[in-house]
Amino acid sequence: MPPNLLELPPLALYLHFPWCVRKCPYCDFNSHPMPGKMPEGAYIQALLADLESALPYLSGRKPISLFLGGGTPSLFSPAAIGRLLEAIHARLPWQEGAEITMEANPGTLAAANFAALRSVGINRLSLGIQSFNATHLKILERIHTPEEACRAAELAGRHFKRFNLDLMYGLPGQTQELALADVETALSFAPTHLSCYQLTLEPETRFGACPPQDMPEDDLSADMQEAIESRLAKAGFEHYETSAFARPGQQCQHNLNYWQFGDYLGIGAGAHSKFSLEGRIFRQVRWPQPEDYLQKAVIGQAIQEENEVEKAELPLEFMMNTLRLNQGFPRSLFAARTGLPLAVVEPALQQAVSEGWLVMNDQHIEPTRRGRRFLNHVLERWLPNVAEMTD
Ligand SMILES: C[S@@+](CC[C@H](N)C(=O)[O-])C[C@H]1O[C@@H](n2cnc3c(N)ncnc32)[C@H](O)[C@@H]1O
Ligand code: SF4
Incomplete structure (x- = not known):
């Protein structure tokens, strides 16, 4: 689904x-x-x-x-x-x-x-x-x-x-x-x-x-x-x-807008896009070499690669962006941007809170100073579990 x-x-x-x-x-x-x-x-x-x-x-x-x-x-x-x-x-x-x-x-x-x-x-x-x-x-x-x-x-x-x-x-x-x-x-x-x-x-x-x-x-x-x-x-x-x-x-x-996991259309050589369409989320990359791009864009073939973001990838993608923000994100943003209930990440979030990487209340989720510094490490450790939960 x-x-x-x-x-x-x-x-x-x-x-x-x-x-x-x-x-x-x-x-x-x-x-x-x-x-x-x-x-x-x-x-x-x-x-x-x-x-x-x-x-x-x-x-x-x-x-x-x-x-x-x-x-x-x-x-x-x-x-x-x-x-x-x-x-x-x-x-x-x-x-x-x-x-x-x-x-x-x-x-x-x-x-x-x-x-x-x-x-x-x-x-x-x-x-x-x-x-x-x-x-x-x-x-x-x-x-x-x-x-x-x-x-x-x-x-x-x-x-x-x-x-x-x-x-x-x-x-x-x-x-x-x-x-x-x-x-x-x-x-x-x-x-x-x-x-x-x-x-x-x-x-x-x-x-x-x-x-x-x-x-x-x-x-x-x-x-x-x-x-x-x-x-x-x-x-x-x-x-x-x-x-x-x-x-x-x-x-x-x-x-x-990138960090809040908004949509963006990137045009031009090598530009990246992420957009939501009919309840699905897609990524695209344009041809990176300027000469290729110049030739292909004018015949309607600017896109080198396009794929749908799998549901299981969405929690990691969302967190990789929003947790870069010192203020983190309101809880409601997760469902608004990914279409998934926050419940799928709740156990992982609780674990990250207990280890001192995140703080959260009933409205908001925010990285701690330590969490910000080691963001990639934090995400790598606890988000693989999330992928299993969204299957
Ligand atoms: C996409 S670049 C474009 C800016 C413009 N072309 C320029 O360099 O004047 C944006 C910024 O990324 C930073 N940047 C690029 N490569 C970097 C690197 N390897 N490490 C840290 N910052 C980098 C630079 O501060 C640069 O101004
Ligand atoms: S090559 Fe230099 S001037 Fe060009 S985008 Fe990279 S950092 Fe900026």
Whole structure:
């Protein structure tokens, strides 16, 4: 029997831009060095064809948010982004006041682009700063300097009411003081949101194959994380997800929807989707190589893989997302998003509570600090039992 979804979850729209000036050594996102001439027009045409093929699955829903991510969407001109947004709106109008975020790389933005992006409808900017420190930017092989990072952050604040800065910590040779210095510089631009990611050595990357020297010990990285959290709390930021910090009311609506196990349509090379249809939940992945995607999307074949999420997988998928949120989730959300009664996970939840990973009451379920830190371990341990119960 398919799960019983009483109401469709909110829908978000993600657009992937697969090119970057060059590939950073730590990055395992679907990003490719850009070709000599950016195929702006052809890519927009492919995105629109992809969207049109997906419309029948969306049941007339209006997206609550749009997110232009990458890769480096800021390699596209503001005029092209404007044309794209207009054409999307004509096919899939979004909700009034929807958050429309674009990721931008400080090394790819001319000063005039900030106002231009705002005027074509982008209302939230997310800048990939990573660090303001010249040595660390070099180690990460970023294309921007500390001066360019500062200039971009300053211009973002001038033109956008809502903007995020991405920082990374746990960098080679980084001390706690240097990590905090980056946070201090970021705060000086008064962003509404900060994302602070610990550098991860992903297996399929150059750093994964050949780790940089002088990586901080785990204890030092954990100390950096704590120091960053307490500095940001003092500055009035709410720590609402593993790596995300926001001023009150400024959480990223688009990412919140992922973490609340909402629906999303991802279009563009390698983009992922999850959506509910007629009481069932599906996942899709688009062709990841830009050349393949360009060819296939225009003939209505953008999707490389599609499958239905098995009922037995839903509890784990739901928990992997919602328990990343420091506030956890209201009990009623489990049934609303998975179509399964919370009773199927109740014994596992009780066990996790007794072991100190979760706290819960009759309304709400929330990870403890320890539970958040060891989320994957916690889920691996107790959720296999849940899969058996939903069979
Ligand atoms: C999808 S990337 C796109 C942002 C944009 N292309 C840029 O790099 O400026 C989003 C963010 O993920 C973070 N990130 C990427 N790879 C990471 C890794 N291996 N470890 C930690 N953070 C990472 C970076 O902070 C980056 O800004
Ligand atoms: S610019 Fe961003 S998406 Fe591109 S390779 Fe670097 S980290 Fe990855």
